[in-house]
Amino acid sequence: MRHDTKSPAYPFASGGWGSLKAVTRILAKEKVALKDSAILLKQNKPEGFACVSCSWAKPADPHTFEFCESGAKATAWDTTAKRMTPEFFELHTVKQLRNWHDHDLEDAGRLTAPMKYDPVSDKYVETSWQQAFDEIGRELNALDPQSVVFYTSGRASLEASYMYQLFVRMYGCNNLPDSSNMCHESTSVGLKEAIGVGVGTITLDDFEKTDLMFFFGQNVGTNSPRMLHQLQDARRRGVPIITFNPLREPGLVAFVNPQSPVQMLTPAETTISTQYHQLRTGGDTAAILGICKAVIEADDRAKAQGEARIIDVAFIEEHTTGVEEFASFARNAEWSEIERVSGLPRAALQEAAGEYMRANAVIAHYGMGLTQHRLGVQNVRMICNLLLLRGNIGKPGAGPSPIRGHSNVQGQRTVGITEKPELAPLDQLAKQFSFEPPRNKGLNTVEAFEAMVKGDVKAVVNFGGNLVRSVPDRSQTEPAWSRLRLTVSVTIKLNRSHLVHGEVSYILPCLSRIEIDRQASGAQAVSMEDSTGCMHGSRGVAEPASEKARSEPFIVAGIAKATLGERSTVDWDAWRDDYSIVRNEIATTYPDIFHDFNERMWQPGGFHRPLPARERVWKTKSGKAGFLAPESLGEDPDMTEKTPDALRLMTLRSDSQFNTTIYSLDDRFRGVKGNRMVILMNRADIEKRRLREGQKVTLETLADDGVERRLEGLQIKAYDIPEGCIGGYYPECNVLLPLWHHAKESKVPGAKSIPVRIV
Structure with a gap:
């Protein structure tokens, strides 16, 4: 548990000069003329075009530069001066192009x-x-x-x-x-079961009213960097941000706003995460349960002593079902098992719970680090459990916030x-x-x-x-x-x-x-x-x-x-x-x-779809929001702990990538240059297996279905990642992911927890 140190792979804040240099490089690389680069000034503006990259919200009163590094790369990629004409295809067979x-x-x-x-x-x-x-x-x-x-x-x-x-x-x-089937279908299923609507309930206005934000399995620095503006504003108001992520990502540690002369010309930067917990890959259910357990135990003590309750009793009684079953599960869960599965000490989870109990309005942001698991829907339901305990759905400054990728x-x-x-x-x-x-x-x-x-x-x-x-x-x-x-x-x-x-x-x-x-x-x-x-x-x-x-x-x-x-x-x-x-x-x-679609589509800030859960109207079978007792603490039922050489592979995107589109072979945030055939490993795992950094190895999937899945030529890089967990790039590592290895209810591929070993 570390609150302020940066990753040695990139010991700088996200944004800043690194971001500006990256934008300049891709504009030059794609031969985007100076006059054409002015197109960026119309990106995410009411009179212009919506970014073809991420789907983060567009404010009614946009910044002068309402685009991020990722969005600029996507725009340069689309507006490139390079052309692939019919004459190009006359010169190349399909067989040649496959190479x-x-x-x-x-x-x-x-x-x-x-x-x-x-x-x-x-x-x-x-x-x-x-x-x-x-x-x-x-x-x-x-x-x-x-x-x-x-x-x-x-x-x-x-x-x-x-x-x-x-x-x-x-x-x-x-x-x-x-x-959606590949990423947030777990959200569509889980949120709809829990609160009656399959999308998040927050708006940009909620950032101004929240007291605390959680991040689970979402790398804002590369997947939705424009969101860093809202996070920076919240941090200036003193809003704590608690992050749970296996890798230490610069965008979740600190940010230098490229639009701020003060931050660009001085050592000033904004600390994003006030707590940063590097849980084991697949340990999200256990970590969230630990926070909930600490809240429930504190509430039990308050009730016994006749003090003010910790949980929102009035909200729970009026608006929810299933709380007793969930609370009983949490009380009976052993701290030792929660620590083992999450990879986090009890003290870290209690520290996060302490912040949660002090906050009145809480937002829980999450990404594919939660949804792309065998129990991905359960992860989403656990987010709802956490929020429902203190009435953090259906009030200003609070709610679930799934961060989508595609625009x-x-x-x-x-x-x-x-x-x-x-x-x-x-x-x-x-x-x-x-x-x-x-x-x-x-x-x-x-x-x-x-x-x-x-x-x-x-x-x-x-x-x-x-x-x-x-x-x-x-x-x-x-x-x-x-x-x-x-x-x-x-x-x-x-x-x-x-x-x-x-x-x-x-x-x-x-x-x-x-x-x-x-x-x-x-x-x-x-x-x-x-x-x-x-x-x-x-x-x-x-x-x-x-x-x-x-x-x-x-x-x-x-x-x-x-x-x-x-x-x-x-x-x-x-x-x-x-x-x-x-x-x-x-x-x-x-x-x-x-x-009135044609009239409203140019409304500044957009027009909002109705979200009944935001008004505490629950379109569920019971007519109420539902708690869920988890099926299991272990995120991946296929992952056998009995195999001594087993590793959990999570697939990753680089800072120069949008889904399968790869802008560059570099990943500056992780210190990787010119090569995507890399696996990030904890140094202890490297030494335990008598390997060395820079060595090329082969990964093999641990599966008993008769299909051999191997990926050769992966170069080892020592990295700040929990023991027993490794990271490799998507889509290169997809060959290791079985088609049947998906979330049970949503069928989202389980790309964040693939059982593998080094051969």
């Missing part, structure tokens, strides 16, 4: 024309948009709709997502997996991207568009690849993202992908998914959200939902990379029209030409959220 590094594929530049795979030459060749739409439509109509998967990454706008889900349901299936991953779910028919307004869609939607459950991401491996999935339409690289079990899933009849990818750059292609394969270049989208009715705008449930308009400001690139709604409309023909009651051409028509239809489908 390129993932970074180099995307770094080659923006795609400029629709391309079709030619098996004779093993090359992608240019085609016309209409030819692409017509053949894709013919191929889809020749297949059973249940054998086709329609994946969506989190970059798609609300308009494009709504059009996409409607097309897919008119086509005849609910196979609408998305990137509209939450929003696409709001407008119908889901494989779960009970979460989509099927009756309303049927009435509105005069068709009968399918009512059977569709495939989520893990289920889609399980079916693909079995041969039951025949085609994938991949709406953004790099699905082949992002899913687990690459040695099983890549061969299955290459056996597909049809693969269609809507994208701005080339990636691995396009090279592990189906029999018939198309790459369709789309506009970036940053680019001006000119349609028949004029320049168009789109909209997004941020992590706090606010909707924002977004208008492109840069000239398109190619005159042949098309917008997401244009592409959806083209495929839908070619596939559905007379079966559709939608005027897809009108929707393609004027997105305000789409927004009117969204408002008809979801009037409670999107009434």
Whole structure:
């Protein structure tokens, strides 16, 4: 337990000159002209575009520079001057391109024309948009709709997502997996069970009213750096921030605001975490239970002595169920077991509990460090248990705060991207568009690849993202992908998914959200939902990379029209030409959220979706918020402690990375340069195994399913990480993650706790 020391790998605060240098380097690297770099001044502004990177909230009164290092990198990546033209593909076969590094594929530049795979030459060749739409439509109509998967990454706008889900349901299936399945589906399941809504309940205003913040498994410095502004303001007010994270991350230790001359020109910096607890990977349930146990024990003493209660008795009695079962579990839990599983001493957990008991309004932020586990849903429920004990849901300055990654991953779910028919307004869609939607459950991401491996999935339409690289079990899933009849990818750059292609394969270049989208009715705008449930308009400001690139709604409309023909009651051409028509239809489908959509989308700070739990209205089966007694303290039931050489591998992203997009092979915060084939190990683990730093080793997954999963050529780096735990980069380490190793209720891949050993 350390409160103020920095990591020796990067002994500086996050932000500051390091951030400015990184932004300058990528602007130069992507050949972004000085005049074009001014585009950054319009990022996350009411009159500009929503960042294509993280989904953190956009304030009504933005800073002059309302972008962070990560967002600047994402914008430079999209607005690069580099181009990947049809002439490029004339020079390279697919076989040759498969030997390129993932970074180099995307770094080659923006795609400029629709391309079709030619098996004779093993090359992608240019085609016309209409030819692409017509053949894709013919191929889809020749297949059973249940054998086709329609994946969506989190970059798609609300308009494009709504059009996409409607097309897919008119086509005849609910196979609408998305990137939520890979990360925060545990949140969608856990929060909905506990408080009746599957998203967080806080807004930016709550930062001004909170007394304490927790962070669990979320690295704000690289995943949502703009949030550091709100954290810095809170710290100036004296708000404690307590962090639980296996690795010591600079962004959670200290921050220098690049927009502050005082901090940039002096040694001044803001300490972010007032307590920093490096728990064992997978020890979150145990750590949270320890805090709860300390609170309950303190309350028991107060009750026995006739003193003021510690827990919020009135709130619990009126608004919750299950508290006695949970409290009994906490009382009976042994401190020795909590310490063993969490990797933290009792004193550290009691210190955190002490701060919690002194605070009146508490926010609990968390990320994939909690959700990507076998018991990821339980982790989310434990966050709710902690908050419910003292009435910290449904009051100003308090609540659960899941930090999403993709810029509209939450929003696409709001407008119908889901494989779960009970979460989509099927009756309303049927009435509105005069068709009968399918009512059977569709495939989520893990289920889609399980079916693909079995041969039951025949085609994938991949709406953004790099699905082949992002899913687990690459040695099983890549061969299955290459056996597909049809693969269609809507994208701005080339990636691995396009090279592990189906029999018939198309790459369709789309506009970036940053680019001006000119349609028949004029320049168009789109909209997004941020992590706090606010909707924002977004208008492109840069000239398109190619005159042949098309917008997401244009592409959806083209495929839908070619596939559905007379079966559709939608005027897809009108929707393609004027997105305000789409927004009117969204408002008809979801009037409670999107009434007066076209008028409200430019409201400063966005307009908020209704969140009943914020008003202490619980849309649960019982009509109340629910406590849950955990199933187990151990985060990973597959992790055998009896194997003496077992290690827990957690996959990580670098500071030069957004999901599968790798901007650079460096990770300056962790002292890694020019190499992503690295494993971070505790020095004691290195010495115990008679290894040495810099040595290259092979990792092997500990699993009894008959499948050998190995990754060679990993270089050891000594790092500040708990004993028995190691870190390796995503997506490189996905080959070690079994497809079946997922959260039980949500099927989110268990990427933060993979049982491995060094061989």
